[in-house]
Amino acid sequence: xxxxxxxxxxxxLNIEKTFECGQCFRWNAGPDGVYRGIAxxxxxxxxxxxxxxxxxxxxxxxxxxxxxxxxxxxxxxSVFGAGEYLDSCVERGKGIRILRQEPWEALxxxxxSQCNNIPRIKGIVERLCREFGNPVSFxxxxxxxxxxAETLSNTTEDDLAVIRSGYRAEYIICAAKAVCSGELDxxxxxxxxxESAKKDLLSIRGVGEKVANCVVLFGLHHMEAFxxxxxxxxxxxxxxxxxxxxxxxxxxxxLAQQYIFYSARSLESK
DNA sequence: GAACAGGCAACTC
DNA sequence: GAGTTGCCTGTT
Numbered sequence: 001x002x003x004x005x006x007x008x009x010x011x012x013l014n015i016e017k018t019f020e021c022g023q024c025f026r027w028n029a030g031p032d033g034v035y036r037g038i039a040x041x042x043x044x045x046x047x048x049x050x051x052x053x054x055x056x057x058x059x060x061x062x063x064x065x066x067x068x069x070x071x072x073x074x075x076x077x078s079v080f081g082a083g084e085y086l087d088s089c090v091e092r093g094k095g096i097r098i099l100r101q102e103p104w105e106a107l108x109x110x111x112x113s114q115c116n117n118i119p120r121i122k123g124i125v126e127r128l129c130r131e132f133g134n135p136v137s138f139x140x141x142x143x144x145x146x147x148x149a150e151t152l153s154n155t156t157e158d159d160l161a162v163i164r165s166g167y168r169a170e171y172i173i174c175a176a177k178a179v180c181s182g183e184l185d186x187x188x189x190x191x192x193x194x195e196s197a198k199k200d201l202l203s204i205r206g207v208g209e210k211v212a213n214c215v216v217l218f219g220l221h222h223m224e225a226f227x228x229x230x231x232x233x234x235x236x237x238x239x240x241x242x243x244x245x246x247x248x249x250x251x252x253x254x255l256a257q258q259y260i261f262y263s264a265r266s267l268e269s270k
Numbered sequence: 271g272a273a274c275a276g277g278c279a280a281c282t283c
Numbered sequence: 284g285a286g287t288t289g290c291c292t293g294t295t
Contacts, residue, residue: 022276114277120293121276166291171278208278229276261276274295282287 005061007053007068014095015046015053021262022118023218024099025109025125039067040102041145043138069097079249079256085239093259103186104179105146106219110211111171127163152176171206178204194222217254226253231264
């Protein structure tokens with residue numbers, strides 16, 4: 001029987017912003033506004049009630065506490081005094097948190113993300129899990145775990161044809177083999193400094209600057225990483241000096257990046 | 271039907 | 284080392 005756990009007050013964790021800001025691909029809102037998804041092999045339902053975020057799942061409590069990065073105080077971690085524009089992004093993005101996702105899932109997902117939009121990324125990831133992950137039933141529906149690097153290292157591009165990831169299939173297999181053989185030790189990268197971690201990731205075929213930065217930030221939780229995609233590039237062009245360096249935003253530059261990203265996209269859709 | 275997309279690699283000067 | 288092109292697939 002699953003249990004309900006209070007994770008945080010809604011002002012500290014906004015589930016819509018957190019799940020919809022492009023950092024993760026396995027959470028979906030139902031018509032009831034409840035987000036359902038799976039992380040670390042545990043399916044869960046996440047929703048707001050009486051001003052709090054509640055998680056229903058079979059996982060140990062600490063798992064969700066960690067997943068939602070609740071040990072970090074985002075108010076004091078936020079980048080203040082870096083200008084009016086950034087302040088307005090922080091204000092708009094209030095409640096976003098950088099999830100502590102599984103490193104391998106992040107690596108694989110962001111390889112898939114290249115030159116793709118979010119709905120399509122989600123579709124490919126879902127087919128990947130359905131095809132190669134393990135089924136876990138939860139509250140009457142079937143969820144699928146993210147397939148291990150070992151499982152995927154034993155597949156061929158033909159096997160992966162069903163997920164329709166295109167030319168990225170080769171990259172997925174290369175990455176799986178590297179992780180599986182120990183050539184790339186994701187656990188070790190987590191305890192290293194972010195720049196060495198990024199350097200090691202860049203040695204993997206199919207991983208370039210953008211993907212490496214995303215994996216470092218979203219999969220290894222090194223908050224200094226600052227992925228630059230078209231949205232961020234546009235925002236930087238408009239609101240920051242030409243010689244802008246992400247390092248100037250300090251150890252939480254990645255969090256600032258997420259506020260800017262969310263902000264740019266939310267303004268666009270208005 | 272051609273161009274393009276939240277990117278990368280391999281090739282070209 | 285800066286610039287160009289192919290790459291799967293889905294969408295406009």
